[in-house]
Amino acid sequence: GENVEQHPSTLSVQEGDSAVIKCTYSDSASNYFPWYKQELGKGPQLIIDIRSNVGEKKDQRIAVTLNKTAKHFSLHITETQPEDSAVYFCAACGSSYKLIFGSGTRLLVRP
């Protein structure tokens, strides 16, 4: 079945620096790739998503890139702020309606 791998598992950056999280997926039929942010004690919240007919999408300080040939996609956060500290999950929707999630990246932004 569909498998999504995510790395790194933890990431520590200095405030103002950029952070990059990478994911790979196995189902070549996948066509929807959302990213979720989860703060402590809360459910994941959608922050950005991309469809397979688009290579890049940007929303203020966050951007997502997709390489369908290589079957990987990445989240880029620029000018990181302490409030960006959270766990980030990538996900992919393949030949089904189910979102398959990566294992998460714990991002720490140091003031």
Added chain:
Amino acid sequence: GAGVSQSPSNKVTEKGKDVELRCDPISGHTALYWYRQSLGQGLEFLIYFQGNSAPDKSGLPSDRFSAERTGGSVSTLTIQRTQQEDSAVYLCASSLWGDIWTGGGDSPLHFGNGTRLTVT
């Protein structure tokens, strides 16, 4: 507006007991999902409801797990004869419609804050 509501927020139970976890989706959302999140892990799909269709139970880990969705709205996840390995956060999510494949960002998943289950 109101988001996805889950209750209880925390549940401690003894091994062997049955538990029921409740999810109130966003009003009007036809699709409802249950996921399980073990400590430090990703989200594991459990079950999916879409309208009046038969649910997709392919992610349920054992026959001790079951779920219902009454009247196309509220859902209950039941775990019978709980085991320590059942300890996790159980997350419910809903979306306007279930066709994520084609609906994509027009119908994102909205998650509740989860129920933290601890089996002692």
